[in-house]
Structures are given as C-alpha cells and as structure tokens.
Amino acid sequence: MIKINNPIDCCGCTACKSICPKNCITMKIDREGFRYPIVDYDNCINCGLCERVCPIKNKTEGQDLGIAYAVRNIDSKVLESSAAGGTFTAISKAIFRINGLVAGVKYTESMEVKHFLANSMKEAEPFRGSKYVQSDLGSIFEEIKYQLDKGKVVCFSGTPCQISGIRGFLCNDYDNLICIDVVCKGVATPIILKKYIELNEKKYGKQIVNLSFRTKDYGYHMSTTKIEFENGDYILSSGEFNAMMGPFIQNLCLRPSCHECRFKSRKRQSDITIFDCWSYKKLTGKLDDDKGYTSVWIHSEKGKELFERMKNDIVFSELNLDEIIEADGNMVEKSISPHPNRDKYFDTLISQGLVKAAKKYAKMTLISKFKDLIKRRLYIMGIYRYNR
Template sequence: MITITDKENCMGCYACATICPKTCISMESDNEGFWYPVVDHARCIECGMCVKVCPIIQTPHKEREQGKKPLAYAAYNKDDTVRLDSSSGGLFTLIAEEVLSVGGVVFGARFDDRFNVIHDYVEKVDKLSDFRGSKYVQSRIGDSYEQVQEFLQQGRLVLFTGTPCQISGLKHYLGKDFDNLLCQDIVCHGVPSPKVWQKYVSYRENRAGASARRIAFRRKDRGWKRYSVSFLFNNNTEYLQILHQDLYMQAFLKDICLRPSCHACQFKTVNRESDLTLADFWGIQNVLPEMDDDKGTSFVIIHSEKGKQLFERIQRSLVSHEVDVWQGIQYNSAMIRSAKRHPHRDEFFEQLDHKRIDILIRRLCRDKFPVRIKRKLVAGVRLILEKLGLLETAKRVLRRGRSV
C-alpha cells in the first residue's frame, strides 16, 4: 500500500485514492495545508492498486524523456475580449470551445463559492469562463478522474486540463489510452498551499470589511507583463495591485509556500504526457516583436498527433507563428527546472498558525532594500514615460540596444 516517507514524492494527484477498491484512502491536509493520502489500515486488503497508479513510483522521470523536438508556436486568440480575460493568449478557451462544439466535456480548475480551487467539468460554453484564468493555488482533483473515465466510456470527447502532475495522475489512473481523450497541461511554476491562500482571502476580506465576490490573479489593466491581482468585494470596493506589490504573489513567486513536490518536480520535461502544453510566451518582445502588444501571447507546445489536429482546428481563430521550442523555453525556465525552496520556507510554515499572514509575508519575503529602490525607480521612470506617451518608443530603443 501507499506510504509517504518523503513529501517531495507526492504531488497530491488523487490517483491512489481514486483507484482504491475499498475506498480506504482519504486525502487529508497536513499542517502546511497540502493533501496527502492516508490509508485506513483496518480496511486495506493489500491489493497494491494504489502503488500501481502512483506516477512517481511507476514512471521515473528519465523514462518520460523521448529526446524528440516538439512543434512549438507563439499564438493568441483573435477575440480580444477573451484574450484580455485570460492569463496568456486565451488559447485554453479556443481549445475548450472546439471540444464543446462537438458535444465534448471540458475539465479544468475553478473557484468554489468560498474561493477554494477545485477541479470540475463543464458541458456548455457559457460556463467556460469559470475555468478561464490561472488560479495560483493547488486545485483539488476530488472525483474528477472517475468522472473522466465515465465520460470516456460513454464515448464522449473529453478535454482534461491541469498541471502536468494532474495529467500524469489521470493517465496512470485510466491505465490505457483513449482516442477520445485530449489532455492540455501548462508550464507549471508550482502550486501554493490552499491553507495559505485561504488565510490571504480572509486577510483581504477583513481589510475590505466585506466578503469577496470575484477574484482574478491575472488582470491586464496595467498590461500582461505587469499583471495585477484583483479582489472585488460585496461592498462594491476593489483591491487591485500589480504582481510585485501583492503580498500573496510575492509569497508565490518567491517560492515560500509551494508544495514540497514542486521543488523536485518530475514533470519538468520538454516532451510531455499531454497532447499540448500552454504557457506565457515571456520574451516574445525579443523573439517576435510584431506579436507583442502586451495583451498576452501564448507559448504552445504540441506533443502528439491529436494535439496537432486540435491546434489546426482552431487556426482560423488565431494569430500564430511557428518557433523553435527553445526560443520559448529560454524565457520560461519553469518548463524544465524546479523552483528552489525559499531559505525561510520551514519558518514560514511553522509560524503560519501563529502569525498574521501579511506580517509573515512582509517579514520573510520582502525584497532587500536596493532591489526595492531599483523597482521604485523603474516604476517611476515608466510612469513618467507613459504620461509623456514615450513608453513604446523607449521600449523599442531598449530592444534594439539589446539585439546589437
């Protein structure tokens, strides 16, 4: 039966709990707020099924590397409304719409009514917006793998979207290939703790004096590259702060609250188990400046014939350009490298139940003084250039400077 001896070796993918014929594995939160399988030994019949489906136990990292170079693209959705509502270039929505248009089912991550992030499915286009946009919290898989299996067995086309480890968990649970299954993963920096997220939501609600009505991690009010976190509250006030100034994003991007497995991620490979991978095309201004209008450009990597056909079917709604896969990866190391643990990660989680979340993040994640000064100076200069209408010219000059 499954035994967790090293937390870096469990991604909380739910495959073991879902397969257990005695339903004697429950996924329980540890003191950091991450789910791990807990076996009820009294009911276990030692069938070994849980061990057989665990992606970490069954498929060591190196076996997944096939050494081929996948097709890759810079792309964005021609529909600006969807694109601005999405984290990157709005490709997810196009892919999902294509699947729904032939009677398919789409699985993805959404908020529940208390802003926990959960996996769920939709069958109608008007519900897709629930999945749109990155939620920087680990999503709870729950019953999703079982539901996927049921739809597949009914002959429905299924699109499953999620982190690379969730895709791997699903594939191991299913145990065989299905022609009617499409999988889309993301380049995944890592997933923060749901407990830290809930503490942050409560902190923001207390500050606002009202409960949150809508939360978005990637608003593009100040552009895609300087995206903002937004909370809309029931008293009609809004909190809107760019990524470097939002406390939760500081904690996330400084790697102080990620799941332990994200620091030793076995899924950071160029070739993947999914049919296609979506990411931000950071660095697009240097690779294909004509595709950078700061509204969001996606980096798309195709891994299979099914992925290629799907991408071809959405071509008419896209602006896209083929690139060498390494042109995208060079600006997105999260594709191939795990995030390093923050030196104060352990202290952060030890103090989490005792200190206020804002105080803790400010104390442990704050940038050093020179970095703060530099950021303030850059923001100041940027603001002045923006007001003078010279920002785009300055960017062009800088780019030209870098390329000579």
C-alpha cells in the same frame, strides 16, 4: 499500499485515492495546507493498485512533436481575462464544437480553487486565468473516466503531475481523452489564498467574488493582482509586493514535491503544453502590444488535430522550439529550489498570519517598491509602456 514517508514523494494527484477498490484512501490536508493520501488500514485488502498507478513511483516516458507557436485569441474580451494569450478558451471552444467536455480549474462559491467538468463555454469561462495555488481535484478523475467510458471526448487541463496522475489512474490510453498541461514552476499552498481573502473581506467589509492572480490592467508584463467585490468595486495591487503573491514569486510557499519535480521534461504526458510567451518580440520580430501571447507546444497527432480545429479563433506565428524554451521555458525541465526560509515562513504563516509572514520573509527593498509604484503611475498617465 501507499505510504508517504517524505512529502517530496507525493504531488497530491489523487490517482491512488481514485483507484482504490475499497475506498479506503482519503486525501487529508497537512499543516502546510497540501493534500496527502491517508490509508484506512482496517479496510485495505493489500491489492497494490494504489502503488501501481502512482506517477511518482512509476515513471512513464512522454511524447513530443517539437512544434511550437505563439498564439493569441482573436476575441479581445477573452484575451483581457486570460493569463496569457487566451489559448485555453480557444481549445475549450474547439472541444465543445465536437460535443466534448472540458475539465479545468475555477473558484468555488467559498473562493477555493477546484477542478470542475464543464459542458458549455458558459460553464468553462471561469477556468480562464492561472490560479497559482494547488487545485482540489475532488472526484474529477472518476467523473472523467465515467464520461470517457460513455464515449464522450474529454479535455483535461492541469499541471503536469495532474496529467500524469489521470493517465496513471486510467491505465488505458483512451482515444477520446485530450490532455493540456501548463509549464509549471510549482503550486502554492491554498492557505495563502484563504488568508488573503479573509484579510481583504475584513479590511473592506465586502464579499470577494473573484480574484485574478495576474490581471492585465497595467499590461501583461507587469505582475498585478485584482480583487473583485460583490458590489462591482475592485482593487489592484502589485504582485511582487502583496502578501499572497510576494511569497509565491519568492518560492516560500510551494508544495515540497515541486522542488524536486518528476514531471518536468521535454517529452510530455500531455497532447499540448501551454505557457507564457513573454519574449514575443524577440522570438517573432513583430511588435508586442503587451496584451499577452501563449506559447503553444504540440506533442501528439491528437494535439495537432485540435490545433487545426482552433484556427478560426486565433492568430498565430510558428516558433522555433529551442528558442522559445531558451527564452521563456526555464521551468520546462528545471525545478525551483526552495527559499532558504521556507520552513520558517510556514511556521510564521500558521502562527502569526499572512501579513507578518510576508513582511518577515518576502522582503522587498524600498527602492524596488518605489520603482514599481512610479512605473504604475507612469502607466496610468500613458507615459510608460512595455518596450515594444
């Protein structure tokens, strides 16, 4: 049966919990806020299934076709509310056109980040935008298996470890499953989101109904966080300096397994990988209007077919894969080192709260804060624009 001796050896994918025939594995949240499997030994029959499906214990070879594009959704509203070029919405639309289902990540009513299964574009809209804390997978693997067995086409999107997790859990290679992963630096503890919401609801005396980890109000290339309140008000803050995103950007609050990620590779478990296309101008020689493009990297015939189905909803330029990985794909193969103060950051986060932990360990110089402020002022005045 599964036993986690070192947190680095578990990415929290839930494959073991989902496969257990005796339902004797539960995902328990540890002091850092991440979920790990705990076995109820009294009910365990020692069948070994949990170990057989674990993607960390059983490494599988991925696939790749080496085809890459810079992609943008032609709908300006979709583009505005997506993290990069709005490709995931074009993918979802293509899936719904063939009567399929789409699994992605959205906020629950209590602003937790969780995977859901959608059967219409309306239901899939909240999947838009990267939420950088680890999502709660709940029972999504079991729900997807049920739909796949009924013959439904299902598109599952998530981090590379979540894709490996569902593939491990399913055991069989379903023709009607399509997997989309993101290039992933790592996931942050859900604690930072919870505390950030509490902090700002208390400060402004209003309920928060949406939060964008990366809004484009100051352009795609500037990291900006947006909080939206129930009465329609919103506030913006610099991602580099706010108490939630600052520690994430500085690698203070990632899951331990992200620092030795076993899922980073040029050969992927997914059919399509999506990631940021920061260097659009350099890669294509075309002007960049700072509204965002997605790098789309295709690994399988299924991925190729899906891309064909998306073509009415996007504009795209073909890219050289090596060039795009060199420019923007630093996290394709490399794991990020933990910040030297990671453990102290968590101690402070737990005992003294989000702001004190960020102030102590996610320090930024006054000069960089000042430069950021000036850049934003100049942006509002229409004087500063990203170098096109």
